[in-house]
Amino acid sequence: MRSWAWGSERIREALVGYAFILVPMGVFLLFFIFPIGYAVYISRYNWGILGKIDFVGWGNYRTLFHDPIFWRAVKNTAMFSVAVVILEVTLGLALAVIVNQTLRFRTFYRAGFYFPSIASSAAITAIAIYILSADGLLNSFLGLFGYDTNRPWFYDSGTALWSLVGLNGWATSGTIMLFYLAALQAIPVEVYEAAAIDGARTWRTFWKVTFPLLRPAHFFVLVVAVIGALQMFDQAFLVAGPEGGPNYSTLTVVLYLYNKAIANAEFGYAAAVGVMLFVGIFAITVIQRLLFGRPEVA
């Protein structure tokens, strides 16, 4: 006898589907959605090490809006993000196009370009600190061309943030390359053949055929790159420590959040910073979606 309680086949199928995603959904709700909600809750309190101290309403946000150091961190993060996204996407796309050709040692290049993305960020940063120090490799190299300098690139407020851009852009370009490479390989050969028959040259083919066909990849890559850049913490922390010096030049929003939470034990205020960052990232992602449309092809 068929159990009528299970209803139609469709409902049954849906239930089975939900049963399959139950565990991952539970993990997602518990470790992603709940903490976001809880952070909003905490941000409305003066919250100490052992929990709530008193309710302050939107007080933390009001203080935040008048906090010049926070705005400095926002400015730094914005400048960093714009520059690093341009750098890593350009570099990643260029590398992907290069290693998509039939080259000798193609696998070697692919592995080589991807290597910085899998190497430990701390190790890369430590090496970069040596290379960019006052008496480091970069300055010796520049000296060969008659440009004598002993500028400490990471410790000069004029160059610190841009040095981080260079380091981070290079280190993340491998991942971007991988995304683009996958998308490039999904472009059918026939399209290129048609372009060749029409007499399009390499450069024109790239801009008129390849680039537009990568549209879904552009959307995905930009979203991932922007989110990663806005959450910049580790390399800034390793280079200049929690203070974000010199002259606040390397202070990012997440570094500021860390300072407030760990050094001051002001968890409510830090949560407010986190919520603002979340709202910012969310808004930017929505704008990107409106600009680039839905990712039709995965």
Added chain:
Amino acid sequence: MSRRTIVASLAVLGLALAIAALAGLGTGTGTAAPHAKQLSGTVSLSGWQSSPVEDNLLRQVIKAFQKKYPKIKVSYTALGGDYDATMLAKFAARKPPDVFYVNGHVFPVWVPQGVLASLSPYIKKYHFSTKPFFPRLLSGFKYKGQTYGFPKDWGPLAMFVNTDMLKKAGAKTPTTWATLRSTAQKLKSSNAVPGGTPICLSDDWARVFAFVYQNGYKGGILRSNSIMSSKVKAAANYYVGLWKSGLAKRPQDIGASWNGDGFMKGKCAIAFEGPWLVPPLKDVPSIHYKIAALPKGKTRGNLAFTVSYSIAKDSKHKALAWTLLTYLTGRAGMKKWTSLGLSLPSRKDVKPVSRLSTFTKAAGYSHVWQGGPKFNDVITAANNELSAVAEGKESVNSMLSKIRSAAKSAGQ
């Protein structure tokens, strides 16, 4: 369990409590809980370690403790990585170690949050004498009249001088602000530090403030009501002047990560650092140096960097914790802890190793590097402004007024 066994167990427990209480009333030995010998159980201990040598030394001290109190087991964990962040998570989970390190400048952040246990009731109950501790260090761990930690050791600054370079320049070890400048001048003109600079001078207020105290300043560290005073201004101008006249450079400008690194690389002849520079210097036998007192301004002044042993308010083994704490900060424990010369004893009745004696002399005029609960905000602002001054992008006056507003909004 039958009713009879429950009654019997309760009776035994009651008797045990009564004995414990009676033992507690006994006369104090002045070192630990009088009934400590009867105590048994496990007490947890945590701190950070800056080297394997230090880690090993602490394990030896713990071994000596366990020899004295065989019934107490010490479970020791060195917390790697970000100590403060790890401890905050442990406090929040209500599972902190029983005894742990508290950095002097972090103490004002933690103590008002109610995570540290007051030691005052124990001091009173067991007639524990805090007199041997250097009073300035002990006062760094007091809050609202209660004591929340005993300093485990400390370090002031001193002047590390490269004797070979000084000889080459034909100069003597400077003793005053004026002779510091003239010595640096001689080092510079004789090119005694090729490829380097006479003085390694970091853009760090934890160095500047020693000069501020040398200038006769008497207030607290980075306070809004006194940061603009003439004494602070003059000291800051003197410090910044060393950079401006080319007598000093920041370590990052000569390819060093900190003053001590520059000194060890032979890139400067003079550096102001603490006893922590002594152990790494052992690995650089080519650098011949001496340790001298900081130069004198109008008076002597120095900073004290100290760390306490404290007990968690959520500790479930406070009696054991107190026994361990008083051993570690007691005469025997501290003697062992400071025997390798990795740090200075915070007790007057323990002698430091001879090569650190210059440091100990500063105990009477050193000020604990500490501020209010938002001290970190002020240091962050102060050091960022100082780096702007060092780069020539800001004046000393404008720096001080910005630090004042940062101190004001941090409530100190």
